[in-house]
Amino acid sequence: MISLYYPATSPVHKLAAGIKVLLLLILGTVLFQVEQIEILVGVAVLVVSLYGVAKIPFKLAFGQLRPALYLLAIVFIAQIFISDLETAIFVVLRFAILILAASLVTLTTMMSDMIAALEKGLSLFQRWIPVAKVSLALSLTIRFIPVIGVITQEVREAQRVRGMERNLFAIFMPTIIRTLKMGTEIAEALDARSFDAEDEISTGKSKK
Amino acid sequence: MMNTKDIVYIALFAALMAGLGFVPAITIPSIGVPVTAQSLGIMLAGGILGAKRGALSIVLFLVLVAVGLPLLAGGRGGLGVFSGASGGFLLGWIAAAYAVGYIVEKYWNKLNIISAAGACILGGVVLLYAIGIPWVTVAASIPFMKALMGSLAFIPGDLIKAVFASAVIVAVKNQYPLISK
Incomplete structure (x- = not known):
């Protein structure tokens, strides 16, 4: 069975699956409260550098965004027409961060660990x-x-x-x-x- | 109450959804929109297993996608697919399967291709879009009408799928009925 896991040894890989998912949920919630683009850029830099920490090759990291590019492009163009360029960049950047962060969790966590964490979470x-x-x-x-x-x-x-x-x-x-x-x-x-x-x-x- | 059979059927349909993800998308030439087989699986899950088991099999499938199996059409998977703008359609699948199953159960004794197609269209198309489009609207902050127009291109393919699904649902009902009424 092929999974999306990318094997490597890094602090990101070592972090417990449950904690990674929890952090992702927190990030997702917080990101929609942020209104300054500076913070968003900061978070983007942080997420991208975590890809570096996790030793994930650039090509694979970009590949996570590729399926969403088409939709992101439509959103970007629609936003330019309804509001302005800054809003368009803001909305698309927020999506890109969320997709990259979620993919990072998937890439650095073995499926069996994820299922084990899920069962542990369910047992609560x-x-x-x-x-x-x-x-x-x-x-x-x-x-x-x-x-x-x-x-x-x-x-x-x-x-x-x-x-x-x-x-x-x-x-x-x-x-x-x-x-x-x-x-x-x-x-x-x-x-x-x-x-x-x-x-x-x-x-x-x-x-x- | 769920017995062993229910659990196995739920697991089988989740696996069937995964199998449908490997079916290459057919592109309708005149519109240029890819039609994937997985939204067909939603209608089949509800229409063959009924509301509760059908919806649970979709939940199970989405859980496996979330934990990182690349099971969505085009080999997509992982948590990232839920945080995109189309995440609402994925979650809408659960409600859609439930609705299709609910209507099919209601009309079970006199189920024919017309009522089954009605169930598939109401649950698998109308309800699904009623969840997916507002989600795109809010998540991408684009106006409702724009999101609606963008989705219209998928409607012809969905209607074909609904008719096909209803033919399968009725045929399975005649040969191997799993909903007891």
Whole structure:
């Protein structure tokens, strides 16, 4: 499974996943209260220099912004017409900072650490959230993604024989039905191994 | 109450959403707007699993995107996608799946392609834009009408997806119904 994680040893990488997400939430809230562009430029410099601290190559850092460039350009042009150049720069800069900061967290945190932090965070609310079930669902989904890819490939090959590989409906339907049947079997297998989802498992660990 | 089957179906649909992200975007030639398959997944999740399980599968999918899996169309992922101007559409997916599921459940016994398409359009297009467009308006401080006009280009593709999704929803209902009424 490919993730967006960029491996390196740096203080940014070492910081606990939960703290990084918390800092990001604080930054996101504070940034929308700021009205002086000087502060915004300062924060931008800080975030960019954190990319340096985390030893992330420039190309990869810029790549985080690229998918949003189109939208940022539209916002920039729209802002020039409605207000002025300074507002346009301000709004676009704020977005760029948020996207870069959030991407920095993603690039420097391993997915397994992020999920562990998430489960830890959820367990604070275990009176309302069934943590064991959420954990099971998370790990099942990660496992299912390649399986669904395989099923889709098989269905496509089968439909190619019938000359229907261009018919989207003929690809979707068998894939979904086969996926659902597989799901029913997996659920029965889980129940047979007494993963009793009706139980409230308070330890936050799923029984296998 | 959620049983094991519900959890597995929720996980499967979250994975299916991820799979749809790998489908290359089709660009409608005359308008030049890319049409991605993932908003189709929203309608299918609600229409096949129902309101609650459908919405939860989207929540699960978005959680995996947030923790850093590049599962959105075009290989995007991570926390950054939520802080962009289009973050409202991503969160709107949850409400959209719920709404599609809610309407499909309401009409379950007499569900046909018309009522299913109605559910997909109301939940997966109208409600989704009703959340996404004001979000763009506020987050990017551009006027509502500008944001609305900018989104109009996506409507034809969304309507095609709604019709396709409703055909799948009705067919799955006939072959492997998961909503019990």
